[in-house]
Amino acid sequence: MGKGKNKPFIRIVIAVVGLLFVLGIVLIWLKPKSPQTELKLAREAINSAQKAGAEEYAKPLYEEAKQLYDSAMSSWTAQNERFFPRRDYREVLSFVNLTIAKAIHAEQNSLQQIKNTNVIAKRGIEDLEGKILLYNRIYKQIPLSKTVSKAHNLGVMKLSEAKIAYDSERYNEAFVSYKEADGLLNSSNDKAEQILKEWFSDYPHWEKMGADAIRLSKSGHKIILVDKMAHQLFVYQNGKILRSFKAELGVNWMGDKRQKGDKATPEGMYRVIQKKEGSRTKFYKALLINYPNEEDKQRFDSEKKKGALPFRTHIGNLIEIHGLGGKGIDWTDGCIALNNKDMDVLFCLIDTGISVIIVGSLEPLSEICGKN
Amino acid sequence: MKKKLLFVLAVGTTVLFSSCGKVPQVEIDGANAAIEVAKSVGANVYVAEDFAALQDSMRSVNENVEVQNAKFFKNFDQVKAQLVVVNAMAVEVKDNAEARKEEVKLEIESLQAEVDSIVMQNKELTTQAPKGKEGVAALEAIKGDISLIEASLIDVAGLVSQDQLIAALDKVKAAKEKALEINTELNEVIAKYAKNKRK
Numbered sequence: 001m002g003k004g005k006n007k008p009f010i011r012i013v014i015a016v017v018g019l020l021f022v023l024g025i026v027l028i029w030l031k032p033k034s035p036q037t038e039l040k041l042a043r044e045a046i047n048s049a050q051k052a053g054a055e056e057y058a059k060p061l062y063e064e065a066k067q068l069y070d071s072a073m074s075s076w077t078a079q080n081e082r083f084f085p086r087r088d089y090r091e092v093l094s095f096v097n098l099t100i101a102k103a104i105h106a107e108q109n110s111l112q113q114i115k116n117t118n119v120i121a122k123r124g125i126e127d128l129e130g131k132i133l134l135y136n137r138i139y140k141q142i143p144l145s146k147t148v149s150k151a152h153n154l155g156v157m158k159l160s161e162a163k164i165a166y167d168s169e170r171y172n173e174a175f176v177s178y179k180e181a182d183g184l185l186n187s188s189n190d191k192a193e194q195i196l197k198e199w200f201s202d203y204p205h206w207e208k209m210g211a212d213a214i215r216l217s218k219s220g221h222k223i224i225l226v227d228k229m230a231h232q233l234f235v236y237q238n239g240k241i242l243r244s245f246k247a248e249l250g251v252n253w254m255g256d257k258r259q260k261g262d263k264a265t266p267e268g269m270y271r272v273i274q275k276k277e278g279s280r281t282k283f284y285k286a287l288l289i290n291y292p293n294e295e296d297k298q299r300f301d302s303e304k305k306k307g308a309l310p311f312r313t314h315i316g317n318l319i320e321i322h323g324l325g326g327k328g329i330d331w332t333d334g335c336i337a338l339n340n341k342d343m344d345v346l347f348c349l350i351d352t353g354i355s356v357i358i359v360g361s362l363e364p365l366s367e368i369c370g371k372n
Numbered sequence: 373m374k375k376k377l378l379f380v381l382a383v384g385t386t387v388l389f390s391s392c393g394k395v396p397q398v399e400i401d402g403a404n405a406a407i408e409v410a411k412s413v414g415a416n417v418y419v420a421e422d423f424a425a426l427q428d429s430m431r432s433v434n435e436n437v438e439v440q441n442a443k444f445f446k447n448f449d450q451v452k453a454q455l456v457v458v459n460a461m462a463v464e465v466k467d468n469a470e471a472r473k474e475e476v477k478l479e480i481e482s483l484q485a486e487v488d489s490i491v492m493q494n495k496e497l498t499t500q501a502p503k504g505k506e507g508v509a510a511l512e513a514i515k516g517d518i519s520l521i522e523a524s525l526i527d528v529a530g531l532v533s534q535d536q537l538i539a540a541l542d543k544v545k546a547a548k549e550k551a552l553e554i555n556t557e558l559n560e561v562i563a564k565y566a567k568n569k570r571k
Contacts, residue, residue, distance in 0.1 A: 034442040039435050043428065050424050073434060080441040087442075146516060153520050153550070160546035170538075177542070328564045329510045 027085050035076060035089045038096040042069050045103035054103075054110035056172060057117070061106035068099040117171040124178045125166060128159050131185050138368060139192035141231075141330070143252045148191045155184030196365060199254055202267075206359035209269065213357040214239055222354055224272075224321070226336060228253055228265060229361035229368065233321070233336060235349055243349065245342040248325045250334035254360075257291070257334055259300065259309055260316030265334050266291050270356040275347065276320075284323025284340045285347045289356050291319035321346065321356070393446040395437055399455040403430060406462035415469035417538070418476070422465045429458050476537045480528065483544040487525060490551040494518050497558040501565070510561065517554050521547050 046065055049055075054062035072095035079087045135152055162177035210225060217223045217236035225234045226247060233247040249265040250257075257266035274288040292300065292315045300315045319334055326339030336358075338346060361368065407430060415423040433454045440446045495518065501511055524547040531540035 028444075034439060036435060036439045036442075039438075040432075043431050043435065046431075047424070047428050069431075073438070076438045077441070080438055084442075084444070149513060150516060150520065153517050157520070157524060157543075157546045157550050160549045161542040164542045164545050173539075173542070326564075328561065331510075 031084050032087050032089050035072075035092045035096060038093055039069075039072060039076065042072060042096045042099040042103070045100045045107075049103040049107040049110065052107040052110045053114055054106040056110075057113040058106040058109035061102060061109055065099055065102035065106050068095050068102055071095045072099055114171055117175050118166075121162065121166055121171055121174040121178050124182060125159065125162055125174075128155070128178070128181055128185050131189050132156060132159070134369065135185070135189055135192065139189065139196070142192065142196065142254050143330075144188075144192055144195070148188045151184045151191075152188035155181045155188060158184060193369075195254070199360060200365040202360055203364055206267070206361055207364075209357055209359050210362045213269075213355065216355060222349060224350065224354060224356040225362075226265075226356070226358040227362045228267070228358065230363070231330075233338065233346070235346065243345060245338050245346065246326075248327060248332065248337040249330045250332050251330055253330050253334075257296070257316065257319070258303065260314040261333075262316075263333050265332075265336060265358065266296065266319055267358050267360055268293060268295055270319075270358065272321075272350055272352050272354045272356060275350075275352055277347070281320075281322060283320065283335075283337070285343045286320040286322035286335075287347070287350060287356075288318065288320050291317060393440070393448045395441070396448050396452050396455060399452060399459075400433070400437070403433065403455050403458045403462065406459050406466075410462050410466040410469060413466055413469050414473055414535070415465045418469045418472040419465055422461075422468060426458070426461050426465050429454070429461060433458060473537060476541055477532070480532060480537065480540050480544055483541075483548055484525060484528060487521065487544060487548050487551050490548070490555055491518060491521055491525075494551065494554050494558060497555070497562060500562050501558060514554060514558060517550070521551050521554070524550075 046062075046069055049058070049062055049065060054065075072092050075092045075095055076089070079089055079092065132152075132155075139152075158177050158181035162174045162181055165171075165177055166174035210227075213223050213225045214236055218239040220238060222235055222237045222242065225236055226232070227234070228249060231247050231249065233245045235242040235244070251263040253263075253265045255264055256268070257264040268291075270289040270291055270293055272287045273290045276286040276288060277284075280286075296315065300309070303309045304311060304313070316334065321336045321338065321343075323338060323340040323343035325337030325343075327337075331337070407426060410423060410426065415426075433451060436451050436454060437448070440448055440451060494514075498511055498514060498518075501514075524543060528540045528544045528547065531537070531543065
């Protein structure tokens with residue numbers, strides 16, 4: 001009897017369970033697909049961007065891509081917390097698509113940035129190496145202030161740092177160091193160039209003096225022509241170079257001599273007034289020239305009157321062409337020094353009364369700087 | 373019978389709609405902390421590729437956590453196994469970063485000692501260089517250059533103390549190049565001077 005009473009109930013339970021089972025199957029079938037494959041693609045896109053250096057070379061874009069990926073993950077987590085039939089991954093997929101697009105953009109941007117930085121740094125480094133060569137070839141030999149040579153040397157060290165970073169493919173660091181080196185080396189070269197340009201404003205006068213000297217030698221007389229910039233002493237006769245010698249000058253050889261003790265080598269037309277050797281000179285052999293000449297004296301007096309020179313200062317004297325040179329540096333107090341072997345030759349060639357023409361340069365500055 | 377059936381139904385429903393495993397949050401936090409430790413010793417700088425791989429592995433773990441969270445029957449065993457690997461990787465990456473840092477530090481120290489020695493040599497050479505009026509200006513210039521190298525070495529020490537080892541390494545290498553350049557220049561001047569003196 002009891003069994004008979006339970007039968008309808010059992011049927012109902014079985015029906016309910018069956019219905020629930022079918023409902024479960026339908027819900028599972030309808031359950032939205034988890035976006036794991038898409039998230040994996042987004043992660044791979046980020047990895048690819050990172051490998052392309054985006055973390056450093058396209059940082060804002062790369063960071064945005066990472067944030068979008070994190071948003072996708074957060075959205076996925078939020079959806080997973082919902083009852084499964086109510087989950088909706090469309091927002092997750094939207095973030096995934098944005099992540100992939102941003103990561104690709106970051107990667108492309110990074111590769112372009114690397115290419116650009118590489119090219120700029122490489123060209124910049126080569127350009128600065130050229131400037132260092134120019135400094136060593138021309139500017140280093142001119143008397144420069146400590147500030148200029150300090151800027152140059154700091155620039156040289158910074159450029160070494162740039163080259164080291166560049167060789168290690170750290171282009172951003174190479175670029176930063178290159179920019180610093182660029183500032184330092186350009187400032188030192190610009191200052192040196194400015195000094196040279198100011199000095200070379202006298203070039204037309206030197207050119208004329210040089211041409212006059214050569215013309216003078218055409219009469220058969222020997223003349224001495226000194227090119228201070230080239231550090232060369234020429235002996236001309238009949239309009240042709242008879243001999244040439246390497247010359248060392250005063251410590252502050254650039255510019256005309258203005259007063260005693262300025263260690264500058266004078267510029268102008270002089271004559272040999274005395275030949276000295278043995279106990280008469282401490283510089284092996286010497287040819288004394290008539291510095292100061294009339295022009296020097298006039299200029300000196302005029303500068304003193306104008307107050308450009310102190311009242312008690314002296315014009316200086318005893319400028320010679322002498323021996324004991326060959327030291328490789330400009331070291332005299334304003335004289336012109338040759339090595340002793342060359343001095344022997346010159347001493348034999350030259351008699352008193354011979355013209356000595358000293359000019360800043362026989363070549364224009366553009367030609368000097370243009371030489372490799 | 374009725375009660376039994378209701379009980380079975382209740383249990384079945386509970387099992388059906390509840391998870392079988394819990395997110396291994398402690399292990400996840402541990403792995404994240406290990407990655408932060410690796411980063412704090414400079415893994416992202418000194419072993420950048422390994423560190424990137426480590427970060428990628430952690431992202432993969434997080435994805436797998438969500439894969440399981442999306443399931444009816446969650447199983448975090450694979451995630452746990454991955455976390456063990458990530459933890460081990462983090463330790464290895466940290467150790468490698470520390471080792472690489474130590475290598476860089478030693479290289480810097482060795483170069484610092486080398487530059488110091490060249491600077492000393494250069495100072496010694498300046499005492500042998502021409503002392504007369506002919507040498508004064510050139511010597512002053514060279515002494516100026518030497519002082520720049522000494523200043524650069526102070527900068528290197530500063531960068532090392534700030535843990536900026538790569539920048540310090542570049543700087544000390546550049547200082548060495550300059551010190552050697554001065555050394556060559558001084559030796560040439562002295563040789564030339566000695567040659568001229570003999571004449």
